[in-house]
Amino acid sequence: MISETLKNPLQLFEVAGKTALITGASGSLGRGVALALGAMGVNLVLASASQEELEEVAGEAESLGAKVRIVLARPDGPEAVQGMLDAALEAFGGLDMLVVASGYNKPGFIQDQSYEEWQSVMDGNVKGAWLLCKAVGSYWIANQRPGKVLLVSSVRGRHGNYSGYGGYCTAKAATDGLTRVLGVEWAKHGITINAIAPTVFRSKLTAWMYGDNELGQQTRARSLSRIPMGRLGEVEDLIGMALYLLSPASAFCTGQVMYVDGGYTAG
Numbered sequence: 420m421i422s423e424t425l426k427n428p429l430q431l432f433e434v435a436g437k438t439a440l441i442t443g444a445s446g447s448l449g450r451g452v453a454l455a456l457g458a459m460g461v462n463l464v465l466a467s468a469s470q471e472e473l474e475e476v477a478g479e480a481e482s483l484g485a486k487v488r489i490v491l492a493r494p495d496g497p498e499a500v501q502g503m504l505d506a507a508l509e510a511f512g513g514l515d516m517l518v519v520a521s522g523y524n525k526p527g528f529i530q531d532q533s534y535e536e537w538q539s540v541m542d543g544n545v546k547g548a549w550l551l552c553k554a555v556g557s558y559w560i561a562n563q564r565p566g567k568v569l570l571v572s573s574v575r576g577r578h579g580n581y582s583g584y585g586g587y588c589t590a591k592a593a594t595d596g597l598t599r600v601l602g603v604e605w606a607k608h609g610i611t612i613n614a615i616a617p618t619v620f621r622s623k624l625t626a627w628m629y630g631d632n633e634l635g636q637q638t639r640a641r642s643l644s645r646i647p648m649g650r651l652g653e654v655e656d657l658i659g660m661a662l663y664l665l666s667p668a669s670a671f672c673t674g675q676v677m678y679v680d681g682g683y684t685a686g
């Protein structure tokens with residue numbers, strides 16, 4: 420007998436009618452995931468602190484047919500993340516997916532960087548992801564609902580860097596650790612959590628590498644020289660992996676850090 424999955428494998432990617440909360444939705448990678456999910460019929464709760472940019476993304480998603488609720492906030496405290504979850508419950512009656520695409524880097528060599536600046540990089544990446552996982556995971560477990568989480572790590576969670584990444588590499592390694600531990604702890608609750616780890620992608624965060632900043636040019640050239648595919652990433656390059664990790668296709672995959680890097684970490 421041939422199973423339904425083998426007869427119609429594309430149903431593994433059916434996500435229409437689900438609801439996703441996406442933080443950092445005003446950003447390049449968050450916007451890309453939001454639009455792709457919206458185009459597939461997912462209801463969207465989009466969060467960011469930048470009203471104009473967030474409204475623009477919301478408008479684009481609506482033009483693709485998505486239903487959208489925006490929340491003007493960053494995941495910087497328990498109340499803020501609870502507000503995001505409440506918005507999903509109020510607007511759509513539930514939440515099925517969490518995408519943490521908010522993140523931040525402030526390069527600085529350890530001998531120069533202040534403790535406060537280092538902490539801001541840790542907070543912008545790790546604190547937000549932890550708070551969101553705590554609030555949303557608790558909701559899913561209490562309501563016996565399955566869920567899917569996608570964190571955005573980086574190849575910098577695994578590889579060092581010459582450019583003052585003592586905050587960023589440390590933060591992304593912590594993101595990888597959170598992915599693995601919650602993958603283990605949540606498996607019995609029917610919740611999967613995985614991370615995408617991109618190499619350098621064109622975005623607001625990496626704009627300094629595309630201009631005439633000398634350290635930026637060096638950083639970009641060093642990354643590029645190690646990427647077997649010979650180019651940097653564009654947001655479209657990570658949509659396939661994001662859809663896989665947020666859809667039933669990844670039902671047996673959890674706690675993994677998936678590199679989308681043109682072969683960078685293979686070499």
Ligand SMILES: NC(=O)c1ccc[n+]([C@@H]2O[C@H](COP(=O)([O-])OP(=O)(O)OC[C@H]3O[C@@H](n4cnc5c(N)ncnc54)[C@H](OP(=O)(O)O)[C@@H]3O)[C@@H](O)[C@H]2O)c1
Binds near residue numbers: 542572573618625
């Ligand atoms: N682009 C790359 O090359 C690359 C590579 C590897 C990993 N990543 C990761 O991908 C994620 C998305 O980055 P991106 O490239 O799309 O950058 P981006 O365009 O700068 O977007 C980042 C988003 O995070 C929010 N944000 C900025 N500072 C924050 C802070 N201190 N705390 C919380 N949120 C903050 C911003 O939203 P508001 O300011 O509107 O709140 C923005 O929407 C990040 O986790 C980043 O580390 C990016």
